[in-house]
Each structure stands twice: as structure tokens, then as C-alpha cells.
Amino acid sequence: MQEQAANTVEHQRQKIIAYVKRYIREKHLQENDKIPSENELSRLFQANRNTVRSALTFLKAQGIIYSEKGRGFFVAKKPNPIVYKHDISLGFSEALNQGRQEYTSEVLDVRLALPTAKERKLLELDENDNVYYLKQLRTKNGNHFAVGLSILPEKYVPGFENHLNDFCGVNNILINAYNYTHPLCKRIQLTASLPKKEELELLNISENIPILKQEGLFYIEGVGNIEYFIVRARGDSFRFSMDFQ
């Protein structure tokens, strides 16, 4: 009773995927609601459990459902969008605070080291110039949504690590502690990628959530390139936006 579905026929897996999607939609299931178990779907479609699992694995990879061992499969939450409105004259933190989106930034690590060749070139540094690496974790409503790495030449910000109490953005330190004018954005680049191990852990996301990577170079008039930053944000909840007049 092998009744192999020919190639033109819609495969079992596809049917099950479509069924579960429809099920969630038509029953108006919300975040964390349970969907039928593997065994139930197996009976319903007269299909093997492996086939059902294949379909559910796909939906899991799509971020539509998640599973808990011993409990079942559940509807995944739709992340709330976070809009980042870029402005040449604003830093990342400031831009995010603009839009009434209160969020917190936590310093994970700060260290002084030699920059990579790429970073040295971008920041226009000499052979022996050191840079500060400042790693931050950005959170909104209790959800980690981005990891940020700021790279600043030591010669412009000596003793930088001493100004990290009550941290609320690199630019605040530059202006208040070093009396610089506000940094301006020189260039910005965006790419989409998959999360690295660090983001998997820090952002607590699955391997299939895309990452929106944002790189920016800031300078201060009369000083030089002051900061090169790399922000890696959850692609499913982060939107980069820019208006031109």
C-alpha cells in the first residue's frame, strides 16, 4: 500500500505545512498556543510521523512555530518591530531614543587593543595606534535585539574605560567627558546575514533568524574619524529607516 505520490501530486509534507498554517490562521491561534501534536497530525493525514516531523521542522525553521520536548509544538511570537530612524547627525542610541522607544544599553565588555588592518585603514590610524573595543547589548522591553561593537581610537579618547558608569551612549561620553562636538556620520553600510554563535546566545534567537548588520563610520570636525561601529540586530524585529527632505 505504498501509493507513492507522483511528482505532479502535492506531497504529504506540503499538505501538512499548508494545513498547520491554515490551522493557526483560521483558529486565530495566538503566541504560545498549542498546535496538534505529531501523533495527531500523523493520524489525521494517514502519514508517517517522520513525514509530519519534516513538515514541522520546516515551520520551525521559518520561525512560525517552536517546540518543547515533552510538551508539544506552539505558535511562535511575532516580534514587535523596532524602527531605527537614521540621521547623519545622531548616534545609534540617540536615534533610537528619538522615536519614543525607550530601550537600555548594557556594556558587556571594554578593552584596549591593536585594531585589525581593516579597522586601522577605516579609522585612518598609524601602525601603533590602539583602539578601544566597546561591546554593548541593546534591550527593549526586556528583549535583547542587538549587539553593538564600537571601535574608538585611543588617542582621541584616552582613559575611555573610566567614563562608562551610567552609560547612555558613546556620543554622550564624547561630548560630556571630552568636550567634542557631536560626531557626524560619514558612511553607513547594511547587509543581511545569519547569526553567529555570539548572537545566538546574547540575543537568544534560533539559527534561522536573519541578522541585519549595520556598519557606520563617524567623524568629528577638526578631529578625525572618531568611531567605527558595527551593530548586529535581529532582522525580524529591526527596521532601518532613513528620511530625506
Next chain:
Amino acid sequence: MQEQAANTVEHQRQKIIAYVKRYIREKHLQENDKIPSENELSRLFQANRNTVRSALTFLKAQGIIYSEKGRGFFVAKKPNPIVYKHDISLGFSEALNQGRQEYTSEVLDVRLALPTAKERKLLELDENDNVYYLKQLRTKNGNHFAVGLSILPEKYVPGFENHLNDFCGVNNILINAYNYTHPLCKRIQLTASLPKKEELELLNISENIPILKQEGLFYIEGVGNIEYFIVRARGDSFRFSMDFQ
């Protein structure tokens, strides 16, 4: 893909995944080189073919290998990066041509229809205004890298479908066929997501390749909002870049 783990034991699947990765690296395999077949790996690891398939499916989803029915599994190509330098006064096609990156754009579909509520609002249209939907496939060196959808109000471009011979960008049509001044960019938004079925097919990518989605609104001085476009590009080969002076 799978929430591997809990167990301290390294699973067969993980071993096979690691083996294939190492195999490609250590044997210096290049694009399109063949890797051991399912049966060979099955014998080598004393594992069932299903287990081997599970590992290879994962590597396929990661974009590391691809398969051809009846032939085998092969090393996937590393995509060449494509840099898109955004400029307020340039369209997508023009910006891409700037950088010596010759590419082609193919019209997949054009149709006239009522816009969605969101599109009507963005383009500031009246209830009964129709829009042209122009779907394009962008190719570079024979590789499809982006799907673009341009939405233009019919009232600004009546008979738009008659100007698509020798298509080389929407802006060329606007300027040459309708005598408009060059459109300017009003707003741009970027997000990262996973490919939809359409992109899987058109861009010929695996489910795990992230997509960089770029939305833009263009206007023409004295006319109005002329175009709303949505470009969905391969995240692994597309870089959005913008310079400020």
C-alpha cells in the same frame, strides 16, 4: 536547524556535518566539486541513509552545498559581493551601474491594478487611482541576485506598459518617455528576512539565505510621489552602502 543538544554525546548528524565541512576545507574543494554521496557517507559512518540525508539537508540549507538529482551533492559557490551605493538622486539601476558593476534587469511582469491601502497611503493616491506593478529580476554575471517590484501611479505614467522595450530602468522611462525631471528619494527602509517561495525560485537560493529587503519612496518635484519600490536581494551577496559628505 535542529535544537541539537541536551545530550552530551555528539550525534551522528553533527559528526557528518563536521566531516563534510572539514572534507571541503581540507581537500580544498572548489565550487561545483563533488562531495561523497549519501551511500558513501552512510557506509563510512555506519549510519542510516536518512541520518546522512538529515546532515546534508542542513548543509544545503546553510548554502554550503547543493544537490542535483541523479548526480550528487556539490560544493556551492561563494557569492561575489555586490555593493549598492545609495544616492538620493539615483534610482536602483543607476546606482548599480555607477560602480562598474554591469548587470541586467529583466521584466518579469507588468500589470495595472488597485493598490493596497498601505501603498495608496504612501503614494498619496485617491480611492480610484490605479497603479502599475512592475516586477523585475536583476542579474549579475548570470546570477540572479534581487527581485524588484516598482509601483507607479497610473495617472503619472499612462500607458506605461508600452515603454518596456529595451528596458533599462524605470527612471529612464520616466525621463525619456514622460519628460519628467529625475526622481528623488524621499525615504528608504531596510530589513532582513528569510526568502519567500518566490525568491527561493527566482533567485534559486536555499531557505536559509537571508534576504535584505529595501523599500524606497521616490518623488518628482512638482508632480508627486512617483514610485514606491521594494527590492529583495540576496543577503549573502548584497551590500547596501551610503556615503555622506
Next chain:
DNA sequence: AAGTGGTCTAGACCACAAC
């Protein structure tokens, strides 16, 4: 104890490619 998801084995039939 019963149910659920996670991993894996064994084996079937199919469509396609290469020899």
C-alpha cells in the same frame, strides 16, 4: 503511566543521470 518531541535504523519506490 501516558503522551510528546528528538534521534536513529531499515527499507521501500520513484525520477533522473551516467555508463
Next chain:
DNA sequence: TTGTGGTCTAGACCACTTT
């Protein structure tokens, strides 16, 4: 004809959660 990947069935054992 043989080998390859693609789909699917049947069933095992495990770890975990719920009742």
C-alpha cells in the same frame, strides 16, 4: 543497468512533561 538524490513508511529507543 547501476548509482544518485527525493519522498515516504514502519518502528525502535531516549529524555522530558503531564496526569
